[in-house]
Amino acid sequence: MSKEYRTMNNDVALPYRWSLGPVWTRFFDGLKEETIYGTKCLKCNRVLVPARPFCPACYAEMEEWVEIGGQGTVQSWTVVNNSYYGQVKEPPYVMALIRLDGTDCALCHFIGGIDVSSIEKVRERIQVGTRVKVKWNAEKKASIYDIAYFEPAG
Amino acid sequence: MGRAVAIIGTGQTKHGNRREVSYPELVREAVMAAFEDAGITPRDIDGVVSGTMPSMMEGISLTHLSFADALCQVGKPILKVETCGSTGQSLGHCGYYWVASGMADVVLVVGHEKMLEGDSQATMTTVTDPFFHKTFAAGAPGVFTMQAMEWMYRFKVDEEKARDAAALISVSNHDNALDNPYAHIRMRITVDDVKNAKIITYPVRLLDVCPNSDGACAVIFAARGKAEKLCRKPAWIKGLGFRGDEFFYGESDKSVWASATSAAKEAYDMAGIKDPLTELDVAEIYNPFTYQEMIFYECFGLCPRGEAPDYVLKGTFTKDGVLPCDPSGGTLCTNPIGATGLIRLAEAALQVTGKAGDRQVEGAKLALSHAMGGTDQFNGVTIVGSEL
Amino acid sequence: MRRVAMASVAQSSGIESKDTLMDFTFWVAREALAKAGLSRDELGCVIIGSSDIFHSGLSCSNSYDWDGTGAFMKDGSRAEESIFAFIYGCMRIMSGEFDTVLVTSLVKGSENPDNDTCTSFFADPFYLRPVGMNETAAAALQMREYMHRYGVTEEQCARVVVKNLGNALFNPNAHVRKRVTVGDVLASRLVSDPLKTLECAPKSDGVVSVLLASEDKVKQFTDRPVWLKGYGCAVDHFYPGDRDLLNGTLTTAAAAAYKMAGITDPQKQIDLAEVCEPYAFQELLWCEQLGFCGQGEGGKLIDSGMTAMDGRLPVNPSGGVLAMNPYVSRGMYRIVEAALQIRGQAGEHQVGKEVKTALAHATHGFAGQCHSVVILEG
């Protein structure tokens, strides 16, 4: 035990099967084919990515599918440098909000293909407004990780 | 006393295995149905109460955050309320108090669960404490069985008679579910089917126990003044009550079950009900388990202690009996647990407004709805009526 | 609408407790009743503010929390966040069905995994969770946009830490009590650039209880009631990428609370605020959205000294969430601290000016997805 007073471990572990539903199933199938799909709301005309079953603003079904190119602009970014239990990746790594061309929202993903050993080195390559492009994973599993990361486009 | 409050619309999903839709889509299905039923738009809502049984069931925490879009209530307050299996009733209670307080005129209340995404019995064990009880946790059927054994022993209920009555309860609930298009389990069964079904936790058999379901339910509450304007036939909230026993199962007497008895009494007192068996027209009792339904009859004053099996065998609680119980097929045939207690309330509201379709009890004016939660710890009751 | 008053309050320290969560809860709930001289038997009902499994390891935690909060055989319920619980308690009084409600919110951060682990479970399992979204990462993305769009500097954000931890030196319940300089903050370890360690709230224990009473009843318990005057809450879109992170729903929540309280000029009519700032820069951003300064002027606000303990509108004289962060109950701590200031009972961190109207704020979710605002008056 790590504490100076008496404690007990209480590990909670459970298995899950989360339903993707038709829209997200198709979105992830698209990633497998190196295509990023968004959906367009016919009411407010916004294109959202990842694809959505319904428009979060208009509450209407989003039935029009749009193929999104793999390029976009960094809206915000952070170098994650702390560790926590269950973390998805060994720090340091870069997370970013990326506004893909032709969409009206930001996609959250990693930025890679750059030297992340120091914050200064990251700042040299990544800023708000930096153009980035998608880097696909060679091995694909129809998951968000089919996109390995985004990298500077220039 | 606060303002009078009514239910002006309800919506349910088709319950069952809904693996073809994502959790937010499931929630949206119920909410859309409720808006349609009430004839209002999402903009008319002042606030939302939302809840599941536990987050562990689906592995997503604070679901009011991830469902803000599915509820179509961005920019509004969304309160997350939960009390285990009784969540559905607790959600309704919060909706009632919110409107009665005068802080909101129209409140959307939503209960939801996608039980088939997780492991329900393993989830139930995370309700128990890690110090003493978790080691011996027996899942929900185990808890219900222990209570039934204690009840039979205490009131010297003949085991065979209780078995026959429990089987009859199962058959009549399954029959009723055939009339309910939203129900999960829809099949005709016989008393022999129940008595010969696989033993789960002795003496409880498979057909004595509810299924695991995916499903959601939405109920819209409105204040007097607004309710009559928005809805031709509102279901008025007449009484409500909620009680909880101690956390440790062994500290209270589950065969007489003070929390169930007092919760009903609180609701009866508020509604001015003195003889529930004759005054109530229909009851939607939370019945995940046949034997337990009989304990509820006794706690709710529908028959004397220890005599529920006799009343059941005389047909008191069947659809054409003195007090039809669970004309929807009840929890026994449909159990998306965070929604289940709210489905009971929605079904009661449908009954007193004459909107229950094939499961309608003719002329129902006053209905009881109920839910139970925890390791037999909590009970919540809401009574609705067709008259203010 | 019946009026609701806070009749008594009790709070635990934020420091790690060796008690079980059940016992830890009992001491505080009992203290709140004792201060009002009310026995549990006479109590109307109980509302619990506690998290489900991800902040306690217990599902349906109202089961375990029931005894310690004094709820045995009482009517009651549980909300998943402390201001939800507080306002639900108020509703029960306003409805006329109850005259007294004991609201208790509880959490033992010391028993839980990292805050980032817990908050990552807010994320959907398909998209945000796999890319590492949690409250800290969301806040870092938000801070970058804040600095970029409005030119707010890292030094200005650091000054929030200096102010709040400075205030916490006078709050015996605070978890983090140390004097720091802007230099210390900027030099502290990078957590998630641009956020530094000292700019991120700790993980604290904390149980807090409030006895609410109707207008008729409250006189029996105290001659210094604190009244609920306003309430507002608003939830934003779920995906951070769908939102303008600098233009969230706090404005909506505040507008609702101000309308209910009859406040038209918050800068003049609010004497003091307890704001939930788990990340230092958020105090500045929230102050803008609460109307304490113009949009993008949060940096200037901290520089002006207006929000200091001796300023015109003190913000977080208790030290705020940066000094003590019991995740689930932190919102009700803001309410209790604001109430103590109104009563003049905040002890060493009592502000010099007279406090008649105070604001309490709470937030949770990625980059402030859900905001609650409560206005209190003496």
Place this chain on the structure above:
Amino acid sequence: MEKPEPRQLKAEVLVPYEVAVGRTWSKFYDALKNERILGTKCGKCRRVFVPPRTFCPRCFQEMEEWVEVGQEGVVETWVLVNMPFYGQRLEIPFVSAEIRLDGSDTGFMHRIAGFNLSDLALVREKVKLGSRVSAVWSEEKEGCILDIDHFKPVQ
């Protein structure tokens, strides 16, 4: 484009907690190591609680009086668990029971064992409501609930 069959994503979630045992339950566990079962007594309602509690939930006051209770008791209710689920701590089949130990006023949850639990007829013969059982101690004790290995029927 044709519509794909909606899929599911499978994953396990593990969340670790480290919870304080507290002084009351520490004392209870320590006593188990010495083959003693302790309870606390409420000064107001006079009920004896096993496991002990720091406070009485009904009277809402601290319980300061410790009492040692008997190692035998009466079965208040029981259940044969033959249903497996993820993360179950005991192997099925097992019998969970509420046992009212002599000198206490609450049901104490533990298991009844010591005979062939796969034989339902035998279980029904050995375990009855109102029958007496006694504690069987584990040889190795760690200060936990399984220091009492199980309760066995008293002949």
